[in-house]
Amino acid sequence: MGNKVKTGVLLVNLGTPTAPTAKAVKTFLGQFLHDHRVVDLPRMLWCPVLHGVILPFRSPKVAKLYQSIWWEEGSPLMVVSRRQQAGLSAALQEAGINMPVALGMSYGEPSIGTAWQELKDAGVDRVIILPMYPQYSVSTTASVFDSWARLMKQERCLPAFRFIRDYHDHRGYIQALAESVRDHWEAEGRTDLLLLSYHGIPKRFEDQGDPYGHQCHRTSELVAAELGLERHEWRTTFQSRFGREPWLQPYTDETMKALPGEGTKSVSVICPAFSADCLETLEEIAEQNKEIFMEAGGEAYHYIPALNDNPAHIRMMMDLVCRELV
Known part of the structure; x- marks a missing residue:
């Protein structure tokens, strides 16, 4: 055998x-x-x-x-990613599943190549690749696949692999987001509006077939439904645009400027496209956009942290992985 x-x-x-x-x-x-x-x-x-x-x-x-x-332990994204790695590994072990978990980054260290070598050293010959991007985009998920493909060009014996393309409508992901909103509202009080802000992409990418925008809107709809929100109680916006060409709209910062004048004086903001807190959430959303909103006449602004390594998020990650074992 x-x-x-x-x-x-x-x-x-x-x-x-x-x-x-x-x-x-x-x-x-x-x-x-x-x-x-x-x-x-x-x-x-x-x-x-x-x-x-x-x-x-x-x-x-x-x-x-x-x-x-910057945190005392290092970059927030790296610190959280390592916690996610450890959390998923522990959850698999507790379930009796012997499966090493490696962490790689598309840019910087540890690289995807470093992570693959770690798995090879552990005797792995089948890989489940989980890009931590809930919504697929050519600029994120496809880039991970490109990096993997380049690595495989160097291999004499290719491993079997499964590539998890997205999980924008995964039940556990939606429930984890809704749970984080409920917990925040219970602790800080409910606001007039829940704003779901996603990292943007050029509108041209969507016109060329990138499903990212559609998937973002679908995530928002499912979270709002899970929370039982009326349509006027939530909005979807897009942040972090770069360059001069049009990106997906409405823009988060422009929305923040307009909300107080429309009668929305308190807002809670969550960023479902980010699996871990990073510069775009902790500085751009929690600081810059709060300043924009408050200067425009807002009265209360709350940033709801990314799912990071909370137990519901780890359970969802484990479910995504275990589905690929069939």
Whole structure:
């Protein structure tokens, strides 16, 4: 009889600078913004702009933003991702499932290649790849697949693998989001509006077939239904736009400016596209957009943290993985 197949899990997230310094941020942004899935302009046009303008001038500014949210243990995204890795590993072990869990990042360290080597060293010959992006986008999920495909070009013996494309409507994910909203409202009080803010993508990507926007709206609808909200009690918006071309709308920051004038004086904000708190949630949403809302006449603003490593999120991750064992 042949040897029993050993399965491992590869968790993947975007990545983070190794330190809140201009040098580390420049290295990270350089790798991130070189990815053709992220910026699909011709390289002859894009690279001079990236290296001559964006990286030299943007890196110091972004470093200061990272400094404002950096935790004692390190980058929030990395700290949370390691906790997720440990939480999933522990949950699998408690269920009697012997399955190593490795963590890789699309940009920076530990790389996807480093994580794959870790799994190989553990004797894995079947991999379940879980990109920690609930909604699929060519700029995130597809980039993970590209990295995996490049790694596999170097392998003589390819492992079997399953690739979890998205989980935007997974029952456990929706319930975990709704539970986090309820818990926050119980602790802080309910607000006039629940705003669900997602990282944006260029509108052009959607026009070319990227299902991300549709999946974001579907997530919002399911969360609102789980909470029993009326249509006027919640909204979907998109944040973090970059460059001059149109991105998915409505924009989060512009919505924040308008809400107080429309009579919405208190708002709770959750970011369902982010599986772990990071710069875009802790600084852009929890700080920048709060300032925008309050200066426009708002009275109460609450950021609801990402699911991070809370038990409901870990259970959902385990369910996603275990479904692929069939």
